[in-house]
Amino acid sequence: MQSPMQPMSSFAYAPLEGCFDETIEADGTFRAAWDPLQQRFHRLGVTELKRKWNEARQIIRENGVTYNVYGDPNGMDRPWELDPIPHLISAKEARILENGLVQRARLLNSVLADLYGPQKLLHAGVLPPELILGHPGFLRPCHGLHVPGGNYLHIYAADLGRGPDGQFFVLSDRTQAPSGAGYALENRIVLSRMLVEPFRDCRVHRLAHFFRSLRDSLRSLAPHNRDNPRIVVLTPGPHNETYFEHAYLARYLGFTLVEGNDLTVRDDRVYLKVLGGLQPVDVILRRLDDDFCDPLELRIDSYLGIPGLVQVVRSGNVAIANALGSGLVETPALLPFLPAICRFLLNEELRLPSVNAWWCGQKESLEHVLEHLPSMVLKPVHPKKMSRPIFGQRLLASEREALIRSLRQHPQDYVAQEQLRLSTSPVLNQDQLEPRHIVLRTYLCNTADGYTMMPGGLTRVTRDADSMVVSMQEGGGSKDTWFLSEAPVSNFSLLHSSARPVELTRGGSDLPSRAADNLFWLGRYTERADGKYRLLRGLMTRLAEKTDPADTPEVPFLGRVLSIPCVSIALKIEPATVWGEKEIRREIFDTNKIDSLASLLHSIHRVAGTIRDRVSTDMWRVLTSLNEFPDEETELGEVLDLINRHISTLAAFGGLAMESMTRSQGWRFLDMGRRLERSLHLLRLLFGTLIHQSPAEGNLLEAVLEIADSLMTYRRRYLSSLQAAPVLDLLLADESNPRSLAFQLVSLMEDVEALPREANSPGRSAEERLMLSCVTTLRLAEISELSEVDSKGVRTRLAELLSKLETDLWKLSDTITQHYLIHLQRTRHLAV
Template identity: 35%
Template structure:
């Protein structure tokens, strides 16, 4: 018996309406949970709180996120994992496992039948409206024959314990089931933070399942092709489970690609690498059915691959799961599942379902309508919560509106029995509280059957007595333990067949979209760093000018403010209309440059672009990089929330962000090899820094100033580039224009000089894949060679020469202008040569696919 003296269980059962996983009806502890509770209660409350905080920290540090649209916490919300796992004993699991295998097989046979002979409809097992009125039925997939032994290769079932104490099936996920990566990360985190939780408990591990999963992908290749090329297709960084897409890409070692990385040619799917097209054999997709082929399905989709359905028909690519499998995510099938199981397998379903009545049948419709308050009503073709009506909570008008909606299209609705799922303990605010639980299990096709993951992903309601168990609504996850009598190591041991994937060990194999993101991540990082340093220099000068009446310093500040607008291209700023007033009180404009995300060229907009480009590549980066990246986000978020915009606070923020940006730059070189794509990052970084270097020199070195003012301008230029100490050490002299031009522009050895950067860009561009003919060179090679030829012809004497009226150095301005144009054209040429994703086919006839 649990006593009131145990603070962890204080008020645990204040409301005892639900079946609880831990406590029996007589308040005895379920024997399966005894050892786990002993392990938990062996730690005091403060220790448990500390461990929960450690897990929260680890999720944050490792960048485990779940994207929630319009979330006030931000797009990339940290994944919530509770320290108390959910467990099932081996005997019950054996039944569940058997039931999931059976259900996967039945769904596989349904999928074959729906797009094949349609015997279920012909023999009256299911009404035709259940299939043809469901938006998941795609006539374009009719009669497609597959080379794999099963049509349904991955199946995810959501299960929860019903009022009879048995696990019930609530939903099926078949298009692109998510959660395996999160389940793996949950186990890793609990193993790391709370190994003592496993004391005297044997828990089945996941590694054999993931080995089989990898092998399934290999064996699904058409014609049993050896060494197949496998990719993971993602909708992109804004997708809610993008972390998992990147996680599985890194974990399994397969390239993560977008739709525009792939192209159909000659009846096959090809990966657009930097050098050539490479045939793709297997696509593990995370894109929904109707978005997969804009030629035959949704023509407004940019997520899929034009013409891919025809390649599937010709058996030249395998898509996991097949396009069209969304028809199985159909609550209209539930009332008929037992009959379907008997028809195909001559046996009843092992796992029970929620009692359901399809409203397309008169008797069932009348039953639902006459007792609407007692039912949960769902549309057959929508699984999101907005399409679920908990009728007991609807008012009279809402009930009447729902009745009319059902009567208008009865075949679109299903009424389900209202049941309350079981609860399990969640550690919240220093005690255990019962929360509703939903489990997601996974099965994969193997030979003549299915293999089930031992455990899976467990989600719990965010609040006590909350009906919704959903990550989008703030749900929390748990590690899912399946108990066994056999001793299993908690060490994660994963070994893959390393002869089966596209290896990104060579830049020739780099997907073009990944290459583009690497290039732009370098450009945005370079821009962010140089912009931050320049604004910091201007702020420091502004701070000094407030306490100094020196005329030359005030005048130099004016030129620096104007140069800030020119360098960032944030016009009109300090140079256009209204600039006179801004120059008198410049802080307001500097704050706008810093924090206004809609200000093109401003620091906030640049930092946002850097964040987006980084997140698109997170499968390539190390955990240390994520930690530095995340620390930048937290610094920025806190700064914006505090809303204290003074010279001191802005300078302090920039100091801290600059340090982290530099750390990030160093970590990039540790995380990815040059021939795995780092080359593109270097080209982008050096190109952006060279372009900004040109802009700074044009703004500050072209005009002729009196001696004192000239000195301050030169000092500011070197300070903005962190080159002042280098200058002093190298020249050991008073600041002179000649020496500054030599160091900043012409020096061949100094990494921050324009000359050095141009040579570095040319060297890296020459290493890119080019024409097979050695006699032919690419446009970008020609352009950057011209830039290097131009700078090699420059001399100090010509660059310092003044025009006739002694106001400016025209030759310096002309040379920098020409170099700026050449750099811009080089960047465009690199993009046009390697990152062209503009090819798009369209349908002759528009097809309407409801969203």
């Protein structure tokens, strides 16, 4: 049953009965903290609020804010769900939370220091030894491991809920690699832009100060190079559910985002494998589970970690946040023991209570749980053993009997928590406000002055009003969390501290080889898609204009280009006799064809996702706009309109790459990929259309110039009819034409000459020799001879030239890959 309707911004809102509502008092009036905001919403009105929210959702899509849903083929890179109604925490409530959570962070840090040290808690019987020593999260190789300053928890998060009386309870602790802080920041950026005046009027605390404290805290951990430590964010990779956040935080904090294979261990040091050689790493902010971090001493089947990492930690040559093994105290089985632990270790009473919990490994607790099973939520002691919590009241008779048998057989594997009827908050659903249950996750970081709490957090909401499972994986959403101040707030923004000296640099040799590889292929895939789009547009416009194939003799030659796997064997491929809608649709939609448009766009999206932290927001927005793709039933006229838009989009991407990216090694590998792919496309285009002389060559030459985006240049230079020699000169040899092969090769040679070289290496590198050969071969070619046709109607010399250039370009691709992009431990040292 719901309470009476309460108006807000012309919406009606009815809180759920039996729950604490975050906005409405029991008597139906607004809570004091909410009164200014609801007045603002009332003045905004329904139409304006929805307009602002549509703009905010567009920002989320353009910024590529995503959350991956495991097991859902449509859930990879799902847009982040953010509700426009914030969750408000009053200044008084914030003080209560900070007081309790700071103590809790200190307590859990002390628990870890004891369990991986003297183990007084076990010897004194405060904790059952079997609970800890039998837990897979207790990493024996980490016992006695040196932890700088005894600080295990550099970042701590707690999930908080409210009971029906408004009392806060800790539902769970996040101590291993707490996620969500980046999403909280993104929520704040989006909502503060959407609700500028309400945000200002409500005196909302800013988040930047917390992230500055976190950044400074991580810097202070460095065992070496304290003035300018190298800090990396270790991610499992783009398939992780919160990968966007990993990339976002790395960019915001100014750290390098890495995967395990970007790092290597040498002589008890961790190094980042970059184009310029190996660079020592001082601090690792990990987003990887404990046991995956080192396949040598922890989990042997892990492909995500760094072999030998534990030994480097043991030697004191790298700091890891959070410390290895800190996931142990995430177990919910610890909750019933925390009050006693707090008295034992801190000589204090626990200030912020946990939700009532019972570890079933104790006989009395097991009997209590069995007696009250309908009011319990069952969770695993070892979270990886059970995917979802079990709600006792929802079990069928047979399911309940099976659970009771399992509890009696393996009681030590279960924790039961009292089912808390979580508080509710309004969410905007279509045109109305509806109540949803919420859980607040807030964060603390360890500084020189102790733990400090983020004045905000990530509020998550249930999928619907009947659900008590607060999970993004289960279809839930999120809210921005506003911690309110009683005084004016600071406008501080996260800027580099002017008091801290930094080493000036303009180099780019610190680019991880994996990132260089992905940038290289991003350049190749975008240019490959551009060439495909332009070729298909040329075909489709000609087929649409004429109904009789005899009127379009150039179409089979253009279709032939799509059939050429490589120039060296293309002489055996005759022009296709039929080319129509069926063949075009296959080139666009067939996902089993590796060079179809659907496959190419998927490759662009996949590769771009791995370097989210390497491209600007504008470039990311351009790339995400390519996600618009029609289904197979779409009329070809609509498909052609989309092709025109995507060609403009890819041109915008190329323009941003040229005008907005610094000329670092990252840009260089992106540019090499683009130049290499454009060269190969042009070679295939010329081979497929001009090797065999066409009876109506004028139409064909016009199509080639149009596809190569050089028709206007040709018309401006040559007012006469179209001829092969000037076309070949413009598209092959003219170094002033940015679409010509000569222009691509010269640009490629400049890129290759700027690549890192082996120290004291004499002469030219293999890639430099290949480029010099290509450029020289093209410059020495005689255009008049290339345009000549033999007795069989074939331009043999042109075919030989194109074949040689293509062979050398593929050799160049292989050489660059072998020298710079293979992710093996390298012993050579490079000089830039």
